[in-house]
Amino acid sequence: MSDNTDAAVLDDLPPERLLSGDQIQPILAGIRCMDSIETIQAYLAYETKNQDRTHVQDKLRLRARELRRGDGDE
Template sequence: MTNDEDRDAILDQLPPEKLLSATNPELIRAGIQCMYSLTTVKEYVAYENTHQNRAAILGQLRLRASELRQQD
């Protein structure tokens, strides 16, 4: 599966509005760890900034983006 296919699969199964509206932080954390492209992470950051702007969630997304950059 390519990065674009991974991105599309995640967004189809767990779009930002669904994942980030979860009340269980462990579910959100697990969803973030399933992101394998910076483009996907950026889409979730944009959604979180617009809707809830929670520092903890944004921090997890920043950490995931950093991990992905290091893998490249």
């Protein structure tokens, strides 16, 4: 994936839309599509400020670690 993909994620599923639901599966699918630390940080900041769900924050942090290690395309 590329930064263009992340731009599409931000445009089509901005944090307020993706993270507003209570169902975890669509949220996890959206997180797996993220390929940029900056995008993940934006969603993490939104989640922390608005929903503050530890399990969602953990998944975002895990995705960031995967990208940093270079194994984000699992």
